[in-house]
Amino acid sequence: xxKRFINTAVFLILYLVFLSWYDGWGMDPYTPEEVEAxxxxxxxxxxxxxxxxxxxxxxxxxxxxxxxxxxLNRYEYGENEVQQGVPIAYQNYGQAVITMILKNAxxxxxxxxxxxxxxxxxxxxGNWHEVILVRYRSRRDFIGMVTSxxxxxxxxxxAGGIEYAEVTPTSATINLATPxxxxxxxxxxxxxxxxxxxxxxxxxxx
Numbered sequence: 001x002x003k004r005f006i007n008t009a010v011f012l013i014l015y016l017v018f019l020s021w022y023d024g025w026g027m028d029p030y031t032p033e034e035v036e037a038x039x040x041x042x043x044x045x046x047x048x049x050x051x052x053x054x055x056x057x058x059x060x061x062x063x064x065x066x067x068x069x070x071x072l073n074r075y076e077y078g079e080n081e082v083q084q085g086v087p088i089a090y091q092n093y094g095q096a097v098i099t100m101i102l103k104n105a106x107x108x109x110x111x112x113x114x115x116x117x118x119x120x121x122x123x124x125x126g127n128w129h130e131v132i133l134v135r136y137r138s139r140r141d142f143i144g145m146v147t148s149x150x151x152x153x154x155x156x157x158x159a160g161g162i163e164y165a166e167v168t169p170t171s172a173t174i175n176l177a178t179p180x181x182x183x184x185x186x187x188x189x190x191x192x193x194x195x196x197x198x199x200x201x202x203x204x205x206x
Contacts, residue, residue: 114131
């Protein structure tokens with residue numbers, strides 16, 4: 001009985017550890033002072049005033065919880081490059097940045113090409129090639145990533161493969177793509193399988 005209890009406790013602890021990492025337990029939202037400090041740094045770098053305003057809005061809405069970044073991309077292709085799919089420069093950027101996103105519990109939710117029409121209308125502007133939705137654990141993670149030296153080294157690949165892009169943050173009211181349930185089910189399965197082995201071992205000793 002003791003072994004079965006320990007088995008259950010171990011997998012429960014593992015799930016709590018996963019949740020603490022995935023949800024960023026203890027991660028505080030940006031304070032007004034931190035927002036002003038970051039905005040001041042951006043101003044010192046002669047950042048576009050509109051970008052600074054958007055940075056303030058992004059951080060002002062910070063609640064310390066997960067958010068999703070919607071990317072609408074219109075690609076720019078290199079000379080003699082096939083004008084279709086994702087350009088090589090952006091592929092290089094994507095391969096490098098995905099590691100940075102994953103290590104902070106972020107991950108892509110969806111990526112797909114866009115048609116050149118709407119059912120019931122036309123796309124008047126944009127002419128987007130691809131839409132990408134990415135989950136970030138927090139705004140603090142996102143800002144920390146895009147201002148890191150590691151990211152700045154690869155950002156040139158993004159700039160080289162993008163003609164124009166719209167990027168906007170959003171929060172989820174319904175999210176069926178969360179790995180929380182999958183990880184819970186997976187750990188329950190292993191806990192159940194080990195519990196069966198423990199019971200068999202106990203019965204064999206009787």
